[in-house]
Amino acid sequence: MEEAEIDEFEVVDLVPAPLLPRHRKTKWRWIKIIGIAALGVALSIVFAIWILPLLLDKIVIPVLVWVASRFKRHQLALVLMAALSIFPVLLIPSGPPMWLSGIIFGYGIGFIIIMVGTTIGQTLPYFVGHYLFHHRIQEWLSKWPRKAAVLRAAESGGWFHQFRTVTLLRVAPIPYTLFNYAIAATNIEFWPYIAGSIAGMVPEAFITIYSGRLLKSLADAKHAKRHMNAVEITYNVVGFCVALAAGVSLTAYGRRALQEMELKAEQQLPTSPSLQLESVELDPQRRPLS
Numbered sequence: 001m002e003e004a005e006i007d008e009f010e011v012v013d014l015v016p017a018p019l020l021p022r023h024r025k026t027k028w029r030w031i032k033i034i035g036i037a038a039l040g041v042a043l044s045i046v047f048a049i050w051i052l053p054l055l056l057d058k059i060v061i062p063v064l065v066w067v068a069s070r071f072k073r074h075q076l077a078l079v080l081m082a083a084l085s086i087f088p089v090l091l092i093p094s095g096p097p098m099w100l101s102g103i104i105f106g107y108g109i110g111f112i113i114i115m116v117g118t119t120i121g122q123t124l125p126y127f128v129g130h131y132l133f134h135h136r137i138q139e140w141l142s143k144w145p146r147k148a149a150v151l152r153a154a155e156s157g158g159w160f161h162q163f164r165t166v167t168l169l170r171v172a173p174i175p176y177t178l179f180n181y182a183i184a185a186t187n188i189e190f191w192p193y194i195a196g197s198i199a200g201m202v203p204e205a206f207i208t209i210y211s212g213r214l215l216k217s218l219a220d221a222k223h224a225k226r227h228m229n230a231v232e233i234t235y236n237v238v239g240f241c242v243a244l245a246a247g248v249s250l251t252a253y254g255r256r257a258l259q260e261m262e263l264k265a266e267q268q269l270p271t272s273p274s275l276q277l278e279s280v281e282l283d284p285q286r287r288p289l290s
Helices: 002-013 022-070 073-086 095-105 108-131 134-141 145-155 159-171 176-185 190-223 230-267
Strands: none
Touching: 022 095, 022 190, 073 095, 073 108, 095 108, 095 190, 108 134, 108 176, 108 190, 134 176, 145 159, 145 176, 145 230, 159 176, 159 190, 159 230, 190 230
16 A cells, blocks of 8 residues: 555656746746836936935045046056056956046047956966966865866867857856956966957946946036036936946846856766866966967
């Protein structure tokens, strides 16, 4: 009798759960999209009413006045470029100097400063990690086997495969400074790494510059105590919405691509629970610039 009950239980347990109809999936997807959009609008209103004025009064205007009184433009350009080059080596976020570059220099010179500085800032950790902290980085990556598996899968392909993977990882929501060192635990070559890093940084550079220019225009209007006309308000609102949508879309795309890469890489992981670091160990016969 007990065996019959057990067999019956096992058969019932094997019956798959009913799938949701297509229209219900679509309905919940639209509810999720509308909810996220409403939350974004609410947060934007809170930011514009309470946080933005405080940010302008306490940070933006004082920083601009201090910078104008301490540095000439060419000196400030060199200082910002040096900060963007050195901060990633020291694991310091590069957002403030990128943002300041956009505020002061705009799209043209600001973009050049950001791209030159971040390129150097991505190159230095690559070689520092390869030659000084390679094994320590491997030990650190062993705590995140799925992320390590993605990097291991990236190195197995050719030049374009490595370039594409690095570009997607740059767009994905991965800490910028940590990724610079994590790549040193792989055999990904230098040129696809730096080319993919530059390509992945271009959208972030433009979004950062735009946000900086927007804050500067608001700070100028507040400092001069003048009101913006309808054209300026419309331009800033539309531009902000476009920049916000672009940033959210890029982050979502990068997150989805990273999840797909993690899923593919997870299927190739060994059955043991711990990741074998030898699988991502640097080939001693191979140099980073090969």
